[in-house]
Amino acid sequence: MAGQLQGKIAVVTAAGQGIGRAIAEAFAAEGATVHASDLDLGKLDGLDASKAELDVTDTEAVDAYAAAIGGIDILANVAGFVHHGTVLDCDEKAWDFSFDLNVKSMHRMIRAFLPEMITRAAANGTSGSIVNMSSGASSLKGAPNRYAYGATKAAVIGLTKAVAQDFIRSNIRCNAICPGTIESPSWLDRVEQLGKTVGGTDKAMQLFVDRQPMGRVGKPAEVAALAVYLASDAAAFTTGTAIPIDGGWTL
Numbered sequence: 076m077a078g079q080l081q082g083k084i085a086v087v088t089a090a091g092q093g094i095g096r097a098i099a100e101a102f103a104a105e106g107a108t109v110h111a112s113d114l115d116l117g118k119l120d121g122l123d124a125s126k127a128e129l130d131v132t133d134t135e136a137v138d139a140y141a142a143a144i145g146g147i148d149i150l151a152n153v154a155g156f157v158h159h160g161t162v163l164d165c166d167e168k169a170w171d172f173s174f175d176l177n178v179k180s181m182h183r184m185i186r187a188f189l190p191e192m193i194t195r196a197a198a199n200g201t202s203g204s205i206v207n208m209s210s211g212a213s214s215l216k217g218a219p220n221r222y223a224y225g226a227t228k229a230a231v232i233g234l235t236k237a238v239a240q241d242f243i244r245s246n247i248r249c250n251a252i253c254p255g256t257i258e259s260p261s262w263l264d265r266v267e268q269l270g271k272t273v274g275g276t277d278k279a280m281q282l283f284v285d286r287q288p289m290g291r292v293g294k295p296a297e298v299a300a301l302a303v304y305l306a307s308d309a310a311a312f313t314t315g316t317a318i319p320i321d322g323g324w325t326l
């Protein structure tokens with residue numbers, strides 16, 4: 076079903092690769108006007124979108140970006156980083172970096188874009204949709220060596236529900252997506268790293284696959300399809316949810 080986002084204006088962070096890129100592509104394919112950003116502008120090559128370099132940990136840059144774009148219908152907050160290790164591997168610098176990039180970035184983006192989103196939703200008689208990228212490794216599930224990461228992604232779910240609650244009568248919906256293991260460039264890096272300790276990349280890949288009840292990892296496009304649904308008017312009655320998309324990992 077093409078055209079699900081016809082006439083809508085969307086912003087996607089971390090759109091250079093992986094899930095963010097798949098979301099930007101899917102939004103454009105469904106008819107949205109897409110503003111795609113990434114820390115690395117070069118990674119946005121080839122996207123059917125307005126492209127900008129944006130570091131979501133930079134409040135001034137985020138505010139200027141939002142002011143330049145104005146009213147939007149869809150905000151997809153995708154930027155995130157996986158810290159590997161337990162509490163004993165996580166010093167304060169690592170903790171602060173993870174929370175800044177994975178959680179405070181969403182706070183920045185929502186604060187910057189929300190006022191104009193509310194105005195546009197009222198003018199158009201539709202709802203604005205915020206889609207935040209959480210993870211199965213969050214309040215849904217404790218995953219090994221995902222101490223700081225799981226804490227940030229649980230915070231994303233809390234942030235999502237708080238925004239959904241506060242702006243429900245302003246026609247703003249806010250939902251979180253909780254993917255399991257998804258084949259993205261950074262995941263492939265993690266597989267390679269793990270391979271160094273378990274006897275090769277193939278073995279590491281198998282370990283990830285084995286923990287998936289479905290016997291495979293997910294694809295960015297599968298997560299993007301859920302983002303399209305949440306962004307679209309078909310999800311007009313859906314807000315404050317944290318939806319797993321994980322091949323049964325959190326079953």
Ligand code: NAD
Pocket residue numbers: 088089090091092093094095112113114115118129130131132153154155156157176208209210211253254255256257258259260261262295
């Ligand atoms: P990725 O990690 O391969 O790519 C991340 C992108 O973010 C890169 O293009 C990078 O340039 C950009 N980026 C990094 N720092 C940035 C910053 N400060 N500002 C703006 N952009 C920045 O992508 P992925 O693995 O698809 O992950 C995307 C999101 O999905 C993350 O929030 C991640 O936590 C979440 N997630 C991923 C998986 C998975 O298995 N891949 C599972 C669950 C959740």
